[in-house]
Every structure is written in structure tokens, then in C-alpha cells.
Amino acid sequence: MSSLILVRHGQSQWNLENRFTGWWDVDLTPKGEAEAKAAGELMRARGMVPTQAFTSFQTRAIRTLHIALHAAGRLWIPETKDWRLNERHYGGLTGLDKAQTAARHGKDQVHIWRRSFDTPPPVMDAGGDYDLSIDNRYAGIPVPQSESLKDTIERVLPYYRAAIQPVIEAGETVLISAHGNSLRALVKHLSGISDDAITGLEIPTGQPIVYPVENGQVAGERYYLADG
Template identity: 50%
Template sequence: MSHLVLLRHGQSVWNAENRFTGWTDVDLSPVGEDEARQAGRLLREEQEAGQLDLVGVHTSLLTRAVRTATLALETMGRPWLPVRRSWRLNERHYGDLQGRNKAETAERHGLEQVQRWRRSYDEPPPPLDPSDPRSGTQDPRYRGLPASALPRSECLADVVRRVVPWFEDCLAADLAHGDVLVVAHGNSIRALAKHLKGISDEAIVDLEVPTGVPWVLRFGPDLTLEEDRFLGDPATVAALQEAVRRQAGG
């Protein structure tokens, strides 16, 4: 038996400012730092109860996920755990919406259109031009990738296509050796959950992943998913999920 812990990074500065973030590299807000530490406390409780024994950690290449993992591990008392990072765990690329205020974008394009960009499975936002400074083509963290691998915009289906190979080639092998923590983003976690839980294209639009709340998936033999649960008070978790649902954009 092994456990996979999925943790969406704590609130970022742009989350607090109600902006589309995507691949833009912004840091945690003070609230996000507190959320990361609280996640670490919940994971430490699981560890002390003998319900969890992490052997490794994976994060995206984005600072808000990297720092969430660092703060959570320090709080757990396991800052020494090995960490691996992958661009495949990055948030969904929001194209030309990146950096824009969500409410203002809804006023400009209409709430219905923004919600389709935000939540439909296969409709990406308007793409960025590769020369746009927001595109990431000059970011050193991606210099080992071919230009064709860098997205100009993504829908959730695109994120599934990049996350599933990572799971099959990397994470599945780690889970064979013990419990693993993955610190990533709302849409990369939704993509992974879609694959692991067999969620349909239609139903995945209703899955809300709150920031800073550990989601524990327990696997049996052959990586058969047996149970999944969020840690913490159920009413608090439900309220956080509803807050995500009410946002004007992802």
C-alpha cells in the first residue's frame, strides 16, 4: 500500500489580486505561506499517527509550488526529503489572459466566455505570441526544452496530455517504493486526478482543488486507487472549495 499526497500551492500574490497566473512565476502571499505551514502540520499529524511515511517529493518549476513544498516539509520536520521538479507539473498556461484581472476580463469578454476558458475541458484561452515577454521562451528554467514544448495557451485536455506521461514514466515508479508528496497547481492536480480517478471530461469541470489542503490518495496493489480524502475539517475544506468555485477565473 502506498499514498500519494496532492497539494495545491498556497495562495499566491496573484491569487490574492484575482489575476490569471498560469506559467507566470509569482511568489506566495503571506496567507499562502501560512497555508503551506498548515498543510505541513496536517501532514505531520498523519506521519505521527503512522498513516503516512513520505519517501520523496515532486514539484513544478514555479516558485509558488517550490516554496510551498519547502515550508510544508520544514513544518513536518522532513526538510531533507529528496525533491524532484518538472515543468510537466506547471499550472495550465493561460495564454493572453496571464496577468489580467479576472473580474475585468469577465467584464470585457463576458462571464460566460471567461468561464468556458476557465473550466471547459477543451477550449483554451487566446494564445500568446512567442515574442510576448509573458511567453517564457527566454526563461532559463525551460532552456533544455524544445521550443515546440512551450505552450502558447492550454486547455485542461492539454495539461492531461503532458501530466499523464510524467505519471507513467516517473511518479508511478516512486509510488512503488512508498508515499510521495506532489506539490503543484490547481489544473495540473485536476489533470492528474482525472487520470487516477477516471473522471469524465464532463465531470472534471466540477472538481475544485483548494489551496494549501493536502489531498491523500491511497493505493493498493498495481496502483489501484482504494480511497481518497482531504485532510482537515470537512466543513472548512468544503468552504474553501466553494470559494474557488465562485472565482471569476482559474
């Protein structure tokens, strides 16, 4: 029986600093590297060996994937990077300290920006410090100015259905190293979670989530590999 494994990147520098990150490219902290290594070691210990991998265009997810695969003895497997697995774009909040933003705009407003299903944060100003429109990795890609969770789902799920689901159906054990909100999109779809409930789902860093797969189809509820 094959499996689908989801892992949120290890702690990033801006996770540590409590800043809105979104599409901005931030590396892992030493703790994040350790979380990624532990995830790979756990996969190896449990015999949960991926045969193909997918990740985003963002360093923290890519490095989590590579560290985990190295620890699992699977660094050689095929991997695919795609921007549609990127984190949700936090628009004009990108780079801001979350506590300071709450003090300035009010906790209720920041909670809406962070946790509502379909209300995006303020848009990012063109030409600002965190404008990625001239980043070479996004050449020809429609970089958003801001995204709600709903917007994120609307780019993640078509990619999953077109690129990842056929690999699962072919019997491969797939590992996806991505982000809190792009993984929320997948968990919402795979576990049938409502729009209201998904906004409260927390996905911890570096903890592999497993969906059993039978006959090419997700066949059971998710579980954390550490608990399985």
C-alpha cells in the same frame, strides 16, 4: 501502507489579486505560506510522512513543498522538479484581472476559456510581457502559447506514468506539490472522473489530498487529510 499525497500550492499573490497566472512565476502571500506550513503540520500530526516529493518549475509550488516538508520534519527527502507539473498555460489571458476580462469579453466567454475541457484561451503574443520562451528554466522546453485542460492532461499524465508511478509502485509515500489544473489532471485519472465533471472540480489551496496505496497501486478513493 503507503500513500500518494497531492497538495495545491498555498495562496499566491496573483490568486489574491484575482489575475490569470498560468506559467508566470508568482510567489506565495503570507497566507499562502501559512497554508503550506499548516499542511506540513497536519501531515506530521497524522503520521502521513512523505518519503519522496515531486513539484513543478514554479516558485509557488516549490516553496509550498519546502515549507510543508520543513513543518513535517521531512525537508531532507529526495525531490524532483519537472515542468510537466506546471500549471495550465493561460496564454494571452496571463496577467489579466479576471473580473475585468469578464467585463470586456463577457462572462460566458471567460467561463469557456477557464472551465471548458478542450477550448484553450487566446494564444500569447511572442515577445510580450509574459513570454517565457527566453526564461532559462525553460531552455530546450517547448513552452506552449496557450493550453486547455485537455492539453494540460496530455503532458501531466505521461510524466506521472513514467516518473511518479514507478516510485509509488516501489512502496514510497509520494508528495506532489503542484497546481489547480495539473492536480485536476491527476485526480481525473486516479478517480476516473469524466471530461465534463472534471472541469467543475475545485481543489483548494494548501489542503492535502490523500490516495491510499496498497501493493504499489492506488487502492481507494481520495480524501482530504483534514477530514481523514
